[in-house]
Amino acid sequence: MSAISKVDEGQEATLERHPLVATGRMEQVLSEQSNRTPLVVVDLDIVRGQYLALSRLFPNTTVFYAVKANPAPAVVGALAALGANFDRASEGEIDRCLGLGIAADRLSFGNTVKRETEIAHARDQGVNLFAFDSAAELDKLARAAPQSRVFCRLLVQSKGAEWPLTRKFGCSATMAADLLKHAKTLGLRPAGISFHVGSQQTDPQQWVAAIEAAAGIFRDCSRTGFDLDFLNLGGGLPAQYRSPILPLRAYAKVIHGALMKHFGGSRPQVAIEPGRYLVADAGILRAIVLLIARKTSAAKERWVYLDAGLDNGLAETHGERIRYRLRTPGDATRTGPVIIAGPTCDSMDIIYDHAKYELPLDLAIGDHVDFLSAGAYTASYASVEFNGFAPIRAFCI
Numbered sequence: 001m002s003a004i005s006k007v008d009e010g011q012e013a014t015l016e017r018h019p020l021v022a023t024g025r026m027e028q029v030l031s032e033q034s035n036r037t038p039l040v041v042v043d044l045d046i047v048r049g050q051y052l053a054l055s056r057l058f059p060n061t062t063v064f065y066a067v068k069a070n071p072a073p074a075v076v077g078a079l080a081a082l083g084a085n086f087d088r089a090s091e092g093e094i095d096r097c098l099g100l101g102i103a104a105d106r107l108s109f110g111n112t113v114k115r116e117t118e119i120a121h122a123r124d125q126g127v128n129l130f131a132f133d134s135a136a137e138l139d140k141l142a143r144a145a146p147q148s149r150v151f152c153r154l155l156v157q158s159k160g161a162e163w164p165l166t167r168k169f170g171c172s173a174t175m176a177a178d179l180l181k182h183a184k185t186l187g188l189r190p191a192g193i194s195f196h197v198g199s200q201q202t203d204p205q206q207w208v209a210a211i212e213a214a215a216g217i218f219r220d221c222s223r224t225g226f227d228l229d230f231l232n233l234g235g236g237l238p239a240q241y242r243s244p245i246l247p248l249r250a251y252a253k254v255i256h257g258a259l260m261k262h263f264g265g266s267r268p269q270v271a272i273e274p275g276r277y278l279v280a281d282a283g284i285l286r287a288i289v290l291l292i293a294r295k296t297s298a299a300k301e302r303w304v305y306l307d308a309g310l311d312n313g314l315a316e317t318h319g320e321r322i323r324y325r326l327r328t329p330g331d332a333t334r335t336g337p338v339i340i341a342g343p344t345c346d347s348m349d350i351i352y353d354h355a356k357y358e359l360p361l362d363l364a365i366g367d368h369v370d371f372l373s374a375g376a377y378t379a380s381y382a383s384v385e386f387n388g389f390a391p392i393r394a395f396c397i
Helices: 012-017 024-033 044-057 073-081 091-099 116-124 135-144 173-185 206-223 248-266 276-282 315-320
Strands: 039-042 061-066 085-088 107-109 129-132 149-153 161-163 189-194 199-201 230-232 269-272 283-293 302-306 326-328 335-341 350-352 358-360 368-372 393-396
Touching (some): 024 039, 024 283, 024 393, 039 044, 044 061, 044 248, 073 085, 073 091, 116 135, 135 173, 149 173, 173 189, 173 206, 189 206, 206 230, 206 248, 276 283, 315 350
Parallel strands (some): 039 393, 061 269, 129 149, 149 189, 189 230, 230 269, 302 335
Antiparallel strands (some): 283 302, 283 368, 326 368, 335 350, 335 358
């Protein structure tokens, strides 16, 4: 098999050398299950390796795995055994972690938009660390989780991110400082600041301005009589999709440099919330070609329809933001342009149209198409049963 998605000149060799492509165990499961696609296979040894590499390059940093990236019990359990903490977005994720025997003091409720009943449930279970970014959310926390540790999410730029996270979450630095002061008057314990520079962030420098802004809020709060002690660097560390990425050590160097510059010897407790980085490269999504067609007899582009699409496994291809490396059988030297689409009766279910993918000219109905680095936001993003298609199956090995 060979990687056949077209990339910019000079990039393909780099991607072919990337070690996180497929393991023998993954290939075995893909082979055994190829008649029951689509499916995702995740190798837990790769997940463990990613966590250990992160821990080495970010010492004295608490790792909160973003459960939403891949909530499979085997993934969460493997990371728990290595000592990870967990960032959860809902009551369901809290109960999943607790059901696996993970202590509540290893959990953070990082969603800034929560039902008050969910807050109360989390507090009753022993969770004591909550995010917010508005006065109304603070009021809910004060009622449902009095005296809890709370941190404010800062609104930052996400230039360089393939999946930006601006606008919906976070508040300005001035508002963040005011809200942290207000939290204290409500009987809560203001802990610090969080931010997120965007998912699949390709520019390590984006952490610099965010850390500088956070340090300013720390100083502001200190001048008014209380000290913050918690800085959450958020997620954003990238996986290996179609474009080359910098090695993890490049991110570590920039982030540690910014922390030293803006906090010096008064460095707070630092946390980081990787999701995609830990699990994406550990997974492969396999789909099957359902149809290959042209819209006119003279058309050069073929439409390739797969049994996986935006609603069952490939939601992150919306807007063609996440561009997976693809792999097929066949002659990778003779390729032609394609538009790749999913199986539903929804005209929006087009995976790639403008990204200039090419697939082998001898690709046939029934052939498989593998999406590499697909361990994050695939099975967990799939619809329940849109158009009657079952949720994508996942295997952790």
